[in-house]
Amino acid sequence: MNQRIAKVIAQNGHCSRRQAEALINEGKVFLNNHKVLECATFVKAGDTIRIDRKTIQVDFKSIASREIKLFMMNKPINTICTEIDEVDRQRQTVTSLIPKKLGRLIMIGRLDYNSEGLLLFTNDGHFAEFLMHPRTELKRLYKVRITSQLSDEDVKKLEIGLKIKHESYRPIKVIERKGKKEAKNSWVMLELTEGKNREIRKAMEHLGHEVSRLVRVAYADLALGAIPKGELVEIHPELYKELVEKFKEDKK
Numbered sequence: 571m572n573q574r575i576a577k578v579i580a581q582n583g584h585c586s587r588r589q590a591e592a593l594i595n596e597g598k599v600f601l602n603n604h605k606v607l608e609c610a611t612f613v614k615a616g617d618t619i620r621i622d623r624k625t626i627q628v629d630f631k632s633i634a635s636r637e638i639k640l641f642m643m644n645k646p647i648n649t650i651c652t653e654i655d656e657v658d659r660q661r662q663t664v665t666s667l668i669p670k671k672l673g674r675l676i677m678i679g680r681l682d683y684n685s686e687g688l689l690l691f692t693n694d695g696h697f698a699e700f701l702m703h704p705r706t707e708l709k710r711l712y713k714v715r716i717t718s719q720l721s722d723e724d725v726k727k728l729e730i731g732l733k734i735k736h737e738s739y740r741p742i743k744v745i746e747r748k749g750k751k752e753a754k755n756s757w758v759m760l761e762l763t764e765g766k767n768r769e770i771r772k773a774m775e776h777l778g779h780e781v782s783r784l785v786r787v788a789y790a791d792l793a794l795g796a797i798p799k800g801e802l803v804e805i806h807p808e809l810y811k812e813l814v815e816k817f818k819e820d821k822k
Contacts, residue, residue, distance in 0.1 A: 571630055572612040575601060579619060580695025582626050586676055587695055593621060624674075638814055640805045641675060641691040643667065644797040651680035651689070664689060667800050678702055679710075679789070682768055687712075687786035688794040691802070700817045701790070704740075707763040711745070711788035714770060716779040719756050720747055724777045728760075734776050740764045742773060755782065 576590035579599070584590065591609045593599050599606040600620040601613060613619065619626040645651075649662045661683070668675055668691070675691035676698040692698050700706060728742040742760050749756025760770060771781050787794050790813060797803055807814075 572614050573630070574609070575599065575606060575611045575613050575619065576609055577696070578613055578628055579621070579626065580676075580699070583674060583676060583693040583695060584621060584624060584626065585674075585695060586698055588699075590695070598622065636694070637807075638697050638817075639693045640697075640792075640807075640810050640813075641672070641802050642792065642794070642797065642805055643689040643691065643802040644794060644799050645681050645686050645689045646799040647684055647686045649800075650683050651677060668802055672802075679765060680767075681784075681786060682771070685784040685786070686799070687784075688789055688792070689786075690789055690792070696821070697814070697817050700820060701813065704764045706816070706820075708790040709788070710762045710765050710786060712760045712762070712770060713783075713785045713787055714758050714760055714774070714781055715755055715783040716758065716774055717755055717782050718779045719749060719751060719753075720744065720758050720777075720779065724779075727777065728773060732773055732776060734772055737766075739766065739769060739773065742770070 576587045576594065579585065579590040579593075580587040585593070590599070594606050594609050594611075597605055598621055601611060602618055603620075613628050615628055615630055617628040619628065643664065645664055649664050649667070651664050653663060653665045664677070673693075675693060676695055678690035678692060678698045678701045681687065681689060690701065692701075701708060725744045728744055731741045732739045740763060742762055745759040745761055747756065747758050762769065770784060774781050790810075792805065792809065
């Protein structure tokens, strides 16, 4: 059995398949001591893949039998969702908050630097891609504080779907609005099924509102709960059993 090298890298939990393809294009992936030049390269059992100091021995049996693990972090603000920040900035990264004993984990989606709340991580690259892909339509729930009030007309526009600078956004469901009419700030609970880059902030800005705080509180049926800021906890397999079953069915 042969498989594409990017797929095998993802299955081994090094990164997502797209990230693996980017590493290949950057010339950072070697197969049996030869630099990989094309993403379409196939590997077989017994091959050796090297990425920087990481070595992967291709073993399809161990991949198939490995248990999928899922972790949840309460991301604090002023942390960046990347492994290494730009040289001239050196901001704290969320990966620096992961205990080294857990090894390399793959982030499922992102939150921007000034946002906080629920971040998911897994040891399986394909499972990560499944949870992030728009076709799965998994709900993401956000508590958002804006420096104004969301009008009924704003709600209609959000729930129809916006088009901002030639980019279309799926409908955003407004679950709840809190705040007195005369108050400067108000809270809204928003539900998304896609989550493009800075989608909520762009949507609010488009409608004339400024976001002063943004917290993701749930992803699919997994809620943040009372996890302290900056901490990572392993989720009990029973809590995401259905997601794994859907993932395995999707692969067939």
